[in-house]
Amino acid sequence: MNIVCLDVEGVLVPEIWIAFADATGIPALRRTTRDEPDYGKLMEFRLGILRERGLGLREIRAAIERIDPLPGAKDFLDALRARTQVLLLSDTFEQFAAPLMEKLGRPTLFCNTLDVAPDGLISGWRLRVAQSKLATVRALQSIGFDTIAAGDSHNDLAMIRASKAGFLFRSTPAIEAANPDLPAFAEYADLLAAIEAAL
Numbered sequence: 253m254n255i256v257c258l259d260v261e262g263v264l265v266p267e268i269w270i271a272f273a274d275a276t277g278i279p280a281l282r283r284t285t286r287d288e289p290d291y292g293k294l295m296e297f298r299l300g301i302l303r304e305r306g307l308g309l310r311e312i313r314a315a316i317e318r319i320d321p322l323p324g325a326k327d328f329l330d331a332l333r334a335r336t337q338v339l340l341l342s343d344t345f346e347q348f349a350a351p352l353m354e355k356l357g358r359p360t361l362f363c364n365t366l367d368v369a370p371d372g373l374i375s376g377w378r379l380r381v382a383q384s385k386l387a388t389v390r391a392l393q394s395i396g397f398d399t400i401a402a403g404d405s406h407n408d409l410a411m412i413r414a415s416k417a418g419f420l421f422r423s424t425p426a427i428e429a430a431n432p433d434l435p436a437f438a439e440y441a442d443l444l445a446a447i448e449a450a451l
Contacts, residue, residue: 253337253396253397253398254336254337254338254397254398254399254400254437254450255336255337255338255339255394255398255399255400255449256332256337256338256339256401256402256447257338257339257340257341257385257388257389257392257399257400257401257402257411257415258329258339258340258341258399258401258402259340259341259342259403259404259405259408259421260339260341260342260344260352260361260363261342261344261378262275262282262284262286262350262403262404262405262421262422262423263322263325263402263421263422264321264322264325264328264329264332264340264356265309265319265320265321265325265352265356266319267284268312268315268316268319268321268344269281269282269283269284269298270282270284270364271315271319272311272312272315272316273319275308275314275315275318276305276311276315278305280297280301281301282367283297283298285343285405285406285407286404286405286406286407286423286424288406288429289407291343291350291407292347293411295377299376299377300420302373302374306373307373308369308371308372308373308374309347309366309368309372309373309374310366312315312348312370313334313347313348313351316348316351316352317351318331319351319352319358320355321352321355324440325356326355326356326357327436327440328440328443329347329356329357329359330446332359332373332444332447333357333359333383334423335448335451336447336451338359338360339359339360339361339362339388339392340353340360340361340362341361341362341363341364341384341385341388341389341411342361342362342363342404343364343384343385343407343420344363344364345363345364345365345366345377346363346364346365346366347365347366347368348366349361349363362388363381364378364379364380364384365378365380365382366378368425376428383404383410385401385403385407385408385410385411386411386414386426386451388415389401389411389414389415391416398415398416398420399411399414399415399416400415400417400447400450400451401414401415401418401419401422402415402418402419402420402421402443402447403420403423404419404420404421404422404424404427405423405424405427408420409431413434413435416450417446417447417450418434419434419435419436419437419443419446419447420434420435420436420437421436421437421438421443422437422438423436
């Protein structure tokens with residue numbers, strides 16, 4: 253039995269932190285897991301900037317409300333879900349994801365959660381589980397699923413490599429160059445065809 257595990261940001265929707273960086277005019281917040289493989293370090297960096305600027309969940313949600321799925325993403329996801337089971341695995345947070353999941357047709361998403369103070373400032377974050385994407389793929393395999401995975405960032409590589417088939421999608425030239433054995437695609441039709449061939 254197959255299940256496809258997809259990253260979300262950069263694959264189906266724009267990077268939330270980049271959209272927020274653009275909305276606030278804070279270019280330092282454009283840093284993502286494509287740039288920084290250490291997620292804890294990245295989040296401490298982000299929260300430090302938010303604290304300095306007095307920005308919280310309300311401001312981030314306002315930016316997220318203006319984000320739409322990437323062109324073709326919903327059609328790709330619908331076609332894939334008509335063919336097999338799909339699970340979205342993301343390092344985003346449940347407080348961010350709801351409006352985006354609505355626009356994608358409410359797919360199943362496993363992600364993390366934020367600690368938010370009464371004044372709306374973000375005081376911390378809680379991972380669902382350490383190395384959540386790899387841990388989820390391993391758990392699915394332990395109950396009889398064959399996993400197929402796709403993503404674009406450093407934090408996707410472990411789940412991609414642990415799966416029976418794995419793909420990079422709209423990744424960076426540096427990540428693609430460092431992983432030349434992983435098939436890399438830039439168009440949804442090509443990724444869909446590769447996944448279907450692996451099913």
